[in-house]
Amino acid sequence: MTTRTTNVRWGVLATGGIAATVSGDIALVPGAELAAVASRDAGRAAAFADEHGFARSYGSYRELIEAGADRSSEAGLDAVYIATPHAQHVALARACVEAGLPVLVEKPVGCTAAATRGLAELARERGVFVMEALWARFQPNHVRLREILSSGVIGEVRSVAGDLGFALPYDPAHRLWDPEQGGGTLLDTGVYPVSFAQGVFGGSPRAVHAVGVLAENGVDAEASLLLDWGGGRTARLGSTLLAHAGGAGTITGTKGRIEVAGPLHKPSHLQVWADGAGRDDEPSEVVDLPVTGRGYVHMVEHVHECLAAGLVESPVMPMSDSVAVAEVLDAALDALGAVHRDDDTALV
Amino acid sequence: MTTRTTNVRWGVLATGGIAATVSGDIALVPGAELAAVASRDAGRAAAFADEHGFARSYGSYRELIEAGADRSSEAGLDAVYIATPHAQHVALARACVEAGLPVLVEKPVGCTAAATRGLAELARERGVFVMEALWARFQPNHVRLREILSSGVIGEVRSVAGDLGFALPYDPAHRLWDPEQGGGTLLDTGVYPVSFAQGVFGGSPRAVHAVGVLAENGVDAEASLLLDWGGGRTARLGSTLLAHAGGAGTITGTKGRIEVAGPLHKPSHLQVWADGAGRDDEPSEVVDLPVTGRGYVHMVEHVHECLAAGLVESPVMPMSDSVAVAEVLDAALDALGAVHRDDDTALV
Numbered sequence: 001m002t003t004r005t006t007n008v009r010w011g012v013l014a015t016g017g018i019a020a021t022v023s024g025d026i027a028l029v030p031g032a033e034l035a036a037v038a039s040r041d042a043g044r045a046a047a048f049a050d051e052h053g054f055a056r057s058y059g060s061y062r063e064l065i066e067a068g069a070d071r072s073s074e075a076g077l078d079a080v081y082i083a084t085p086h087a088q089h090v091a092l093a094r095a096c097v098e099a100g101l102p103v104l105v106e107k108p109v110g111c112t113a114a115a116t117r118g119l120a121e122l123a124r125e126r127g128v129f130v131m132e133a134l135w136a137r138f139q140p141n142h143v144r145l146r147e148i149l150s151s152g153v154i155g156e157v158r159s160v161a162g163d164l165g166f167a168l169p170y171d172p173a174h175r176l177w178d179p180e181q182g183g184g185t186l187l188d189t190g191v192y193p194v195s196f197a198q199g200v201f202g203g204s205p206r207a208v209h210a211v212g213v214l215a216e217n218g219v220d221a222e223a224s225l226l227l228d229w230g231g232g233r234t235a236r237l238g239s240t241l242l243a244h245a246g247g248a249g250t251i252t253g254t255k256g257r258i259e260v261a262g263p264l265h266k267p268s269h270l271q272v273w274a275d276g277a278g279r280d281d282e283p284s285e286v287v288d289l290p291v292t293g294r295g296y297v298h299m300v301e302h303v304h305e306c307l308a309a310g311l312v313e314s315p316v317m318p319m320s321d322s323v324a325v326a327e328v329l330d331a332a333l334d335a336l337g338a339v340h341r342d343d344d345t346a347l348v
Numbered sequence: 349m350t351t352r353t354t355n356v357r358w359g360v361l362a363t364g365g366i367a368a369t370v371s372g373d374i375a376l377v378p379g380a381e382l383a384a385v386a387s388r389d390a391g392r393a394a395a396f397a398d399e400h401g402f403a404r405s406y407g408s409y410r411e412l413i414e415a416g417a418d419r420s421s422e423a424g425l426d427a428v429y430i431a432t433p434h435a436q437h438v439a440l441a442r443a444c445v446e447a448g449l450p451v452l453v454e455k456p457v458g459c460t461a462a463a464t465r466g467l468a469e470l471a472r473e474r475g476v477f478v479m480e481a482l483w484a485r486f487q488p489n490h491v492r493l494r495e496i497l498s499s500g501v502i503g504e505v506r507s508v509a510g511d512l513g514f515a516l517p518y519d520p521a522h523r524l525w526d527p528e529q530g531g532g533t534l535l536d537t538g539v540y541p542v543s544f545a546q547g548v549f550g551g552s553p554r555a556v557h558a559v560g561v562l563a564e565n566g567v568d569a570e571a572s573l574l575l576d577w578g579g580g581r582t583a584r585l586g587s588t589l590l591a592h593a594g595g596a597g598t599i600t601g602t603k604g605r606i607e608v609a610g611p612l613h614k615p616s617h618l619q620v621w622a623d624g625a626g627r628d629d630e631p632s633e634v635v636d637l638p639v640t641g642r643g644y645v646h647m648v649e650h651v652h653e654c655l656a657a658g659l660v661e662s663p664v665m666p667m668s669d670s671v672a673v674a675e676v677l678d679a680a681l682d683a684l685g686a687v688h689r690d691d692d693t694a695l696v
Contacts, residue, residue: 158591159572161509161584167602167624209557213580224507224582226574232561234572236509236584243506243600246607246627252591254515259594263627276515279594279611 008304009035011068011077011101013061013092015048018106019083022133023052025296026081031304035077038064061092062347069099079303081133082106085175086182088346090115093130095347097122102129104303108191109319111182111340113326120319129306131314132322134195136265138298140289145251145270148258148285149200153274155255160197162249162264163238164189165222172217176241184220184338186329190239192265195325196249197227197235204324206230210332213242220338227328256284266295356652357383359416359425359449361409361440363396366454367431370481371400373644374429379652383425386412409440410695417447427651429481430454433523434530436694438463441478443695445470450477452651456539457667459530459688461674468667477654479662480670482543484613486646488637493599493618496606496633497548501622503603508545510597510612511586512537513570520565524589532568532686534677538587540613543673544597545575545583552672554578558680561590568686575676604632614643 010026010033012019019037026032034054039045042059049057056075058064061084068077080096081104082089090110096103097119109132110116123130136142149157165185168176175181176188198204205227212223222242227235238245247263255276262268270287277284292298306314313319333340358374358381360367367385374380382402387393390407397405404423406412409432416425427450430440438458444451445467457480458464471478484490497505513533516524523529524536546552553575560571570590575583586593595611603624610616618635625632640646654662661667681688 154592155515158570158588159511159586159593161511161586163507163509163598163600167503207559209559209574211555211557211574211576211580211582222506222580224574224584226557226559226572226584228559232559232570232590234559234586236572236574236586238507238509238582238584238600240506240600242580243602244502244604244621244624244627245507245600246598246605246621248598248607250511250594250596252511252586252588252593254591256592257594259596273592273594276592279592 007031007033008078008307009033009076011036011038011064011080012083013038013064013080014083015039015044016083020052021294022081022083022296025293026300027053028293028297029300029304032300036064036068036075062095065095065099065101068101077101079104079307084346086187087111087180087343090119090342091344091346093119094122097126097128097130100126100128102307104131104133106133108187108326108329109322110326111187111342113323113330115342116326117323120323123319124312127312129312130319131303131317133299134317135296135299136192136196137199137317138302139266139291139295140298141267141270141287144287144289145258148272149251153255154251154253154257154272157200157251157253158233159252160200160235160249161237162193162196162260163240163245164192164247164264165238165240165243165245167244168241170215177215177217177219179217179219179340180343182340184340185239185241186220186223186332187340190223190329191325193237193239193249194225194328196264197237198321198325200251201229201233204327205235208328208331208335210335212336214336214338218338220333220336223332223336225332266291355379355381356426356655357381357424359384359386359412359428360431361386361412361428362431363387363392364431368400369642370429370431370644373641374648375401376641376645377648377652380648384412384416384423410443413443413447413449416449425449427452427655432694434535435459435528435691438467438690439692439694441467442470445474445476445478448474448476450655452479452481454481456535456674456677457670458674459535459690461671461678463690464674465671468671471667472660475660477660478667479651479665481647482665483644483647484540484544485547485665486650487614487639487643488646489615489618489635492635492637493606496620497599501603502599502601502605505548505599505601506581507600508548508583508597509585510541510544510608511588511593512540512595512612513586513588513591513593515592516589518563525563525565525567527565527567527688528691530688532688533587533589534568534571534680535688538571538677539673541585541587541597542573542676544612545585546669546673548599549577549581552675553583556676556679556683558683560684562684562686566686568681568684571680571684573680614639
């Protein structure tokens, strides 16, 4: 028998690919319950509920949020995962927070730093948990990476480098090329390398230099970023919809370095050169920890822990980090001349 | 019996570590003759000549140049390799050119773009061969890299990334920390990643963004560069005297990428993902060509070919490329607030 006190009843907004993948991983987490799913198309929601084993489905996001807000009811929810296109994240997350529902928001939280900041403030005011679904930070390889950095074996970090992206043929109807849906490379894959560097250095960079190119409809197709964290500490980052980026990352310190193999958002392994090991030496340590499920399980478990502890923010992925990253992306988009905006109509 | 018509009689200016290494490799090249070496210390020059098998030695650079300039004489030279500290390169190279002696100048050619440009102009005016000793470009792995790029299998290059450097304890008396000797990270290791990117994109970047930190004596200790080659094509590069840089490089294209393993200036191997190969696929090609000698042989052979063909510049490493790189380094040093100057006193 499961009890309400230990279970987390999850509601999921949207029924696309990422909703399916993450729902599958939520189902693997002990104490997680796939309680409700919503789509603006009731048939899609019902089919998705059937396929993935949700108890209930709704034909509008508002219905799920309103029903879920009454926690003592049968339809009550303990957490909502928002998996819509980027531009709708903030409007839906605000509605959840206003209804007192803890939220996990797919990355990026908002298409603009202002919207991201506004959500963080609202959540803090209301004392409701909000976290960006930056799953990379919770994977075992990344957790081990933070331990290695804390141990000091690579010394003080001087630079972070990395990129992420892929070549996607231009098609203005595709979500990733459509400005109305929060398209563009920076909000989609750029958020990972920027968040990677932000996670290493903490806080916000002092300056953002960005070079890139826009698609003919004004969406950012490719960007290279040079972030200045002060004292010469820098991040050199790339994001692209035009090229086959390798997605590797490197953290270089005064005493060694860590190379992140495989794409930054789900690294297959780390190689560590510690304590002055030369570049021709064998790595001092190779980290190759598997993920559970598709890799989102660790993030969902973390949300459970935060909720059980009554936290309003995650100590690992606080909203201040999401805001810092959003500010970098804003500055880069400004430098490129791309404009993004959040969409307030998702609840209608 | 060797004949003058096929042999290249080499003179070497300076007797430090790089002079010894390159002289050893010159000796491995068929048709090369270690004819003369000079130091401002006659004893050092004589000892170096003994150790490395040079026919003659001189106690001043001027003596070697003056004696070598008469090609019909016993002391005549066909090429001079300049291996002094950076700041003296241009003054010595100018003297060689004025004496009609072909020159191979250790990198970087000059400490400033102006001096580099001035030398290039002088050499062109006089019709005398000058080339920067950017040995990386001539190694078999790099030659193969250019063939792969030309073949189009990675499509159009969108970005180049790479770094080079090492942690060297601060010591203002050390050549690399001494502004009078052309110290600083950019002129020493920065020249390699910048030249690497310049070799891929050709010409000059439209803009240089640089962030870095200076040592207490004003020498550039570390720098991160973002170079804009137009149309969104960028290079993200690093150079450091403060950290254990890995020295890897990546060339990312619209259809694939090339990863350069090992330090950029002497890559141990290349991995190529071609024709749309995904990042999780095995590389389409792994290039692992050994170098001859210490790796300088290929460059020296190229100089021989250029001289035999009567060329005034190398088609692989033309002075226009050296000037383009020097301009990038100048712009980066300006952005950092570091000042370097060339030293005109080496001949005295």
